[in-house]
Each structure stands twice: as C-alpha cells, then as structure tokens.
Amino acid sequence: MERWTQERRERQRQMMLTLKPWLKSTGAKTQAGKRRVSQNRLKTGKQSQWYVEIQQTIAQADRVAREILSRLDDQTS
16 A cells, blocks of 8 residues: 655645635535435445445335325325
C-alpha cells in the first residue's frame, strides 16, 4: 500500500481548492436515486444484509397493517 507524502497531499489539497468539485456536485435528483444513495452508508457483509432484511420485513408489516385497516374501514362504512 502506497502512502501519500506530505508534498503529494498538499498538491492534492491545492488542486481541490482550485477545482472546488463540491460546488458542481448535484447529488441524486430522482426519488429512486435518492433511495439508492441513502443506502450508501451500509457496509457490505452480514450487517448490511441484516439491515436490508429488517427494512423489508418492516415494509411488509406496514403493507399488511394498511390492508387490515383498509378492510376494517370498509366494514364500518
């Protein structure tokens, strides 16, 4: 693994201060893109798999609960 020297680090810093890439960054524009990038913080491996499975289970439970409430609402109307 090659480590950056202080000189290389300073050259990179100066270049970034000149280019200012953060001013040109637009980020995700669509809802699908925003959902996708919101998951960037997840690590690979078991932890991320566990998290995704939990999120899917929660979403499924939410759909079931909404369906039950909808049916109950239909019965009382």
